[in-house]
Amino acid sequence: MLTIKELHVHYGGIHALRGINLEVADGQIISLIGANGAGKSTTLKSIMGLVNKTSGTIEWNGKDITNLATRHVVKEGIVLCPEGRRVFPDLTVEENLRIGAYLRNDKEGIQKDKEWVYELFPRMKEREWQLAGTLSGGEQQMLAVGRALMSKPKLLMLDEPSLGLAPLVIKDIFAIIKQIKEAGVNVLLIEQNAKAALEISDYAYVMETGIITMSGKGKDLMNDERVKKAYLGE
Amino acid sequence: MELVVKWLPYILAGISVGGQFALIAIGYTMVYGILRLINFAHGDMFMIAGLIMVYMATALPLWMSVILVLIITVVLGCTIERVAYRPLRQAPRMSIMISAIGVSYFLQNMALYVTGGLTRTYPTIEWLQKNITIMGASTKMVTLITPVLTIVLVIALVLLIKRTKIGMAMRAVSRDFETSALMGIDINKVITVTFIIGSFLAAVGSILYFSNYTGIMPTSGSMPGLKAFVAAVFGGIGSIPGAVVGAFVIGICENIIKGLGLTTFSDAFTFVLLIVILMVKPTGLFGEKNIDKV
Numbered sequence: 105m106l107t108i109k110e111l112h113v114h115y116g117g118i119h120a121l122r123g124i125n126l127e128v129a130d131g132q133i134i135s136l137i138g139a140n141g142a143g144k145s146t147t148l149k150s151i152m153g154l155v156n157k158t159s160g161t162i163e164w165n166g167k168d169i170t171n172l173a174t175r176h177v178v179k180e181g182i183v184l185c186p187e188g189r190r191v192f193p194d195l196t197v198e199e200n201l202r203i204g205a206y207l208r209n210d211k212e213g214i215q216k217d218k219e220w221v222y223e224l225f226p227r228m229k230e231r232e233w234q235l236a237g238t239l240s241g242g243e244q245q246m247l248a249v250g251r252a253l254m255s256k257p258k259l260l261m262l263d264e265p266s267l268g269l270a271p272l273v274i275k276d277i278f279a280i281i282k283q284i285k286e287a288g289v290n291v292l293l294i295e296q297n298a299k300a301a302l303e304i305s306d307y308a309y310v311m312e313t314g315i316i317t318m319s320g321k322g323k324d325l326m327n328d329e330r331v332k333k334a335y336l337g338e
Numbered sequence: 339m340e341l342v343v344k345w346l347p348y349i350l351a352g353i354s355v356g357g358q359f360a361l362i363a364i365g366y367t368m369v370y371g372i373l374r375l376i377n378f379a380h381g382d383m384f385m386i387a388g389l390i391m392v393y394m395a396t397a398l399p400l401w402m403s404v405i406l407v408l409i410i411t412v413v414l415g416c417t418i419e420r421v422a423y424r425p426l427r428q429a430p431r432m433s434i435m436i437s438a439i440g441v442s443y444f445l446q447n448m449a450l451y452v453t454g455g456l457t458r459t460y461p462t463i464e465w466l467q468k469n470i471t472i473m474g475a476s477t478k479m480v481t482l483i484t485p486v487l488t489i490v491l492v493i494a495l496v497l498l499i500k501r502t503k504i505g506m507a508m509r510a511v512s513r514d515f516e517t518s519a520l521m522g523i524d525i526n527k528v529i530t531v532t533f534i535i536g537s538f539l540a541a542v543g544s545i546l547y548f549s550n551y552t553g554i555m556p557t558s559g560s561m562p563g564l565k566a567f568v569a570a571v572f573g574g575i576g577s578i579p580g581a582v583v584g585a586f587v588i589g590i591c592e593n594i595i596k597g598l599g600l601t602t603f604s605d606a607f608t609f610v611l612l613i614v615i616l617m618v619k620p621t622g623l624f625g626e627k628n629i630d631k632v
Contacts, residue, residue, distance in 0.1 A: 190514060
């Protein structure tokens with residue numbers, strides 16, 4: 105349903121994306137792995153209309169969304185949970201969730217989704233009226249995922265959800281990503297923690313300095329010698 | 339009792355001027371909160387609002403002039419943002435600051451051109467000029483109305499920011515543009531709303547302020563604009579309650595100094611206050627505490 109073709113992006117003098125081709129099919133978790141600076145975040149930001157593209161196209165269910173403004177991309181049902189959580193520290197947990205539903209006007213639907221988020225993350229319910237800035241890193245990550253879900257996305261993109269979190273918390277987050285997929289939301293996941301990402305992915309892409317060098321089913325990549333050596337540390 | 343009779347008029351005048359400064363200061367502090375920009379043109383907008391009133395009142399009934407002043411000032415404020423600030427959204431912050439200074443000079447010189455440099459007489463709004471007596475002290479209606487109106491407007495504004503969807507968006511945008519955009523918020527719309535509020539309050543402040551004086555000149559916006567700016571810094575720029583408290587403190591202190599017979603030093607007080615606050619507590623009374631968790 106999401107198709108990226110020959111996407112090029114320049115940052116000043118740097119050629120950050122050099123012809124990316126990528127596809128996210130329905131009902132899947134797709135992950136994008138690779139080292140720092142490979143262009144993973146840039147790819148997601150391009151989809152969201154946060155960076156200017158030099159050339160290439162991005163199609164969503166047959167519609168060209170290459171040059172849509174960010175809020176129209178959100179309206180189309182694509183949402184990005186950015187790297188580093190980026191929750192609004194001086195809004196309460198509840199307000200952070202409500203702002204995630206900014207473009208929606210269906211009060212009942214919003215309430216229902218809020219309850220669903222509280223079900224996924226019971227900790228958020230406990231801290232409903234606390235300022236988001238007072239939450240721990242793991243809790244902020246849960247809130248950021250919950251906030252993204254509040255837009256009722258058809259495609260949820262997660263940028264490094266495990267960054268800087270304790271192993272136990274990472275396990276929780278990945279379990280919840282699977283639950284989200286089962287609820288019918290497609291997931292595009294960026295991770296440096298390649299092992300955890302490949303384990304839950306239906307399909308994965310490996311990115312290096314602005315190009316996709318490999319792709320395949322998550323399990324196949326996990327057994328690939330090159331991937332093992334470069335990203336799994338085996 | 340004698341003390342009350344002697345000081346009450348000064349305190350009343352102080353509260354009144356403080357309220358007028360507060361209405362201007364909110365515009366500075368809100369724009370700073372969202373754009374991290376000191377809108378140097380804000381004081382001149384305040385002066386332009388005064389001049390619009392002068393010219394409107396020559397042809398139209400006062401009530402209609404007042405309404406038009408509010409509308410035109412709001413339109414002008416948004417136009418300035420659109421023309422002089424929005425194209426520089428991606429530029430370094432210094433560029434937009436310089437643009438603001440440019441707009442300030444442009445407005446002053448346009449006023450100079452239109453008025454021919456002459457002092458124009460501000461229309462008398464009878465109702466505001468009515469004499470009233472409070473606890474034995476005689477004063478004008480405007481002195482009483484200003485603080486009341488200021489407080490009402492500030493409460494309305496705080497409720498807007500705390501309770502409404504657009505208010506929540508304003509708080510989000512003031513913190514993080516990119517993430518706000520990712521929520522689907524239209525950043526430009528939020529900024530426009532900020533300028534609408536700031537310009538509206540400046541226009542209200544202008545009517546109250548110039549009603550206390552007889553004349554208005556192209557430079558009439560500089561001093562009140564500067565003092566309101568100091569009030570915003572004193573209160574902690576970016577904070578609305580801070581700007582209001584700062585404005586009242588400055589208004590009251592200045593008038594007490596006048597009451598002591600040191601009128602010459604009343605302006606100096608404000609600027610000494612600025613220097614002291616920048617040295618002792620640069621974030622101001624209610625300034626942003628930066629709690630950034632990594």
